[in-house]
Amino acid sequence: MTYLEFxxxxxxxxxxxxxxxxxxxxxxxxxxxxxxxxxxxxxxxxLRDLYKDLSPWRKCxxxxxxxxxxxxxxxxxxxxxxxxxxxxxxxxxxxxIMGGLARLNDAPVVVIGHEKGNDTKTRIERNFGMAxxxxxxxxxxxxxxxxxxxLPVITLVDTPGAYPGKGAEERGQAEAIxxxxxxxxxxxxxLISVIIGEGxxxxxxxxxxxxxxxxxxxxxxxxxxxxxCASILWKDAExxxxxxxxxxxxxQDLLKLGVIDRIIPEPTGGAQRGAxxxxxxxxxxxxxxxxxxxxxxxxxxxxxxxxxxxxxGAKGLAA
Amino acid sequence: xxxxxxxxxxxINSLFSRREVPENLWxxxxxxxxxxxxxxxxxxxxxxTSCDHHMAISPRDRFVRLFxxxxxxxxxxxxxxxxxxxxxxxxxxxxxxxxxxKATGEKEAMLVAxxxxxRTPIVAACQDFSFMAGSMGMYVGNAIIAAATRAVExxxxxxxFSAAGGARMQEGILSLMQMPRTTVxxxxxxxxxxxxxxxxxxxxTGGVTASYAMLGDVQIAEPNALICxxxxxxxxxxxxxxxxxxxxxxxxxxDHGMLDRVTHRKKLREDLIIVLRMLMHLPPPVAAxxxxxxxxxxxxxxxxxxxxxxxxxxxxxxxx
Ligand SMILES: [Zn+2]
Numbered sequence: 001m002t003y004l005e006f007x008x009x010x011x012x013x014x015x016x017x018x019x020x021x022x023x024x025x026x027x028x029x030x031x032x033x034x035x036x037x038x039x040x041x042x043x044x045x046x047l048r049d050l051y052k053d054l055s056p057w058r059k060c061x062x063x064x065x066x067x068x069x070x071x072x073x074x075x076x077x078x079x080x081x082x083x084x085x086x087x088x089x090x091x092x093x094x095x096x097i098m099g100g101l102a103r104l105n106d107a108p109v110v111v112i113g114h115e116k117g118n119d120t121k122t123r124i125e126r127n128f129g130m131a132x133x134x135x136x137x138x139x140x141x142x143x144x145x146x147x148x149x150x151l152p153v154i155t156l157v158d159t160p161g162a163y164p165g166k167g168a169e170e171r172g173q174a175e176a177i178x179x180x181x182x183x184x185x186x187x188x189x190x191l192i193s194v195i196i197g198e199g200x201x202x203x204x205x206x207x208x209x210x211x212x213x214x215x216x217x218x219x220x221x222x223x224x225x226x227x228x229c230a231s232i233l234w235k236d237a238e239x240x241x242x243x244x245x246x247x248x249x250x251x252q253d254l255l256k257l258g259v260i261d262r263i264i265p266e267p268t269g270g271a272q273r274g275a276x277x278x279x280x281x282x283x284x285x286x287x288x289x290x291x292x293x294x295x296x297x298x299x300x301x302x303x304x305x306x307x308x309x310x311x312x313g314a315k316g317l318a319a
Numbered sequence: 320x321x322x323x324x325x326x327x328x329x330x331i332n333s334l335f336s337r338r339e340v341p342e343n344l345w346x347x348x349x350x351x352x353x354x355x356x357x358x359x360x361x362x363x364x365x366x367x368t369s370c371d372h373h374m375a376i377s378p379r380d381r382f383v384r385l386f387x388x389x390x391x392x393x394x395x396x397x398x399x400x401x402x403x404x405x406x407x408x409x410x411x412x413x414x415x416x417x418x419x420x421k422a423t424g425e426k427e428a429m430l431v432a433x434x435x436x437x438r439t440p441i442v443a444a445c446q447d448f449s450f451m452a453g454s455m456g457m458y459v460g461n462a463i464i465a466a467a468t469r470a471v472e473x474x475x476x477x478x479x480f481s482a483a484g485g486a487r488m489q490e491g492i493l494s495l496m497q498m499p500r501t502t503v504x505x506x507x508x509x510x511x512x513x514x515x516x517x518x519x520x521x522x523x524t525g526g527v528t529a530s531y532a533m534l535g536d537v538q539i540a541e542p543n544a545l546i547c548x549x550x551x552x553x554x555x556x557x558x559x560x561x562x563x564x565x566x567x568x569x570x571x572x573x574d575h576g577m578l579d580r581v582t583h584r585k586k587l588r589e590d591l592i593i594v595l596r597m598l599m600h601l602p603p604p605v606a607a608x609x610x611x612x613x614x615x616x617x618x619x620x621x622x623x624x625x626x627x628x629x630x631x632x633x634x635x636x637x638x639x
């Protein structure tokens with residue numbers, strides 16, 4: 001278990017309980033279970049308290065937690081017959097973006113998402129979930145295919161942002177993102193997006209311009225990282241807590257603003273402490289949202305999506 | 320008599336919007352260091368007379384020099400909620416907005432107008448880099464939607480001049496939501512089969528480039544304009560190498576297939592007229608249709624400009 005900075009007191013208690021039990025294993029006849037169980041309870045209470053009302057900056061840390069389930073975990077657990085379809089037919093296949101055909105509860109869909117990787121090797125392979133233009137162009141191609149064959153599209157968003165690299169810029173990062181957002185708005189099939197971790201700026205919006213957007217309880221979705229915002233507006237990257245607060249990047253605030261439609265609860269202590277539960281909850285939510293949209297005519301799906309965005313932002317936080 | 324009100328309006332506007340005039344009346348070219356007399360610079364469309372460097376030009380000044388005879392009518396933009404997030408960094412967002420309004424004489428970072436260029440009716444929108452770095456928030460989104468709606472209503476092409484440091488961070492996620500919102504605006508034009516021409520000016524970056532500024536039917540840039548998604552400093556920090564000369568500049572993007580043309584500001588009006596007339600199935604422009612608007616430089620107005628006799632007659636036809 002990787003502990004976050006704010007979980008340090010928890011790490012200490014859990015460590016103590018662990019030590020006690022290790023000690024007992026070495027010394028037969030030593031009874032520590034009562035004491036250890038008390039520590040367990042203390043840890044459980046503390047965990048619940050810590051996660052009851054996470055500050056926006058803490059949510060950012062949870063959303064980026066390396067043990068949090070990633071796109072690949074969701075695809076493997078929720079979908080059957082997942083068949084990756086690679087390449088943008090122009091330049092390359094971007095491994096930061098997973099995508100292909102799959103079945104969700106037996107119904108064929110197209111699934112697309114950012115994959116961050118879970119160890120050094122796969123993180124580098126996946127470029128930490130930061131897509132290059134090829135990634136967006138692959139997604140455009142897949143959305144186009146979904147549209148032609150009447151398959152709903154499900155996107156799983158988890159990216160720090162689009163990759164700021166030389167080649168990415170040369171090959172038209174901005175254009176690729178713009179076209180991907182445009183494609184999201186054009187397709188006559190249901191488009192459902194779930195923000196499972198980090199919704200980083202344009203790199204996220206290129207997939208998350210959807211009929212329905214759901215967010216895991218401790219995910220974040222923002223125009224800029226709190227660190228980036230702090231260094232620009234506060235001229236001090238250390239002011240990320242203030243920036244995270246001001247940006248209103250939590251699922252709870254975004255629901256009030258009407259930017260997202262649903263919040264999916266996470267197990268106590270975050271999705272990283274109960275991947276199976278989190279994944280199942282996401283699966284159930286996708287199924288519910290798909291049901292809401294099933295039977296709608298293509299033209300209505302397109303119109304509803306556009307209207308939703310045209311109206312967005314009109315009501316503010318007051319609601 | 321609509322044309323009278325149209326005709327006088329830009330004049331009044333230009334009096335109101337006269338930006339802070341440098342006290343010494345000289346501007347130093349940031350590129351070559353030449354000292355340029357402000358009048359000479361304004362008459363040259365804010366392009367350095369010595370090295371051709373394209374300096375920023377305000378939307379209002381650009382429109383005055385773009386539309387036939389300097390005549391245009393503003394298109395109203397619906398007001399968004401002010402300060403939707405109650406944002407505060409070192410300053411409160413409403414204070415920053417007020418300061419920008421005072422410095423520019425404009426309400427927000429985009430101006431929308433309708434008028435004719437070379438007798439070609441168009442709707443135009445122009446982003447104002449001097450207003451909070453031209454950043455895109457709800458107002459800019461509303462402006463682009465209003466511009467597209469008006470263009471569709473009048474069956475006219477939309478010409479959009481982009482210039483932005485990126486998103487309006489003080490509007491948080493709602494600034495990000497302008498990417499899909501403005502994309503819907505572009506789709507309205509596409510569905511109506513109306514041309515959408517983007518003129519990318521220095522600098523156009525971030526979410527603006529990654530939405531409406533890259534979705535034009537024709538993509539024109541001003542020379543040497545910085546056009547990018549991620550800025551050069553961010554990239555240098557990420558890849559830890561120095562970027563080549565001219566990286567992310569207009570000519571570089573042209574070489575990499577991201578633009579149709581790079582056009583000098585002085586040739587831009589002609590380019591637009593020629594292209595738009597073809598796309599709109601209008602006969603070729605004849606020389607007589609192409610008189611560049613007269614130089615409209617006016618001496619900096621006194622503070623009570625609105626009360627001067629020059630501005631006064633404007634009220635009469637407007638009320639009539
Ligand atoms: Zn110069």
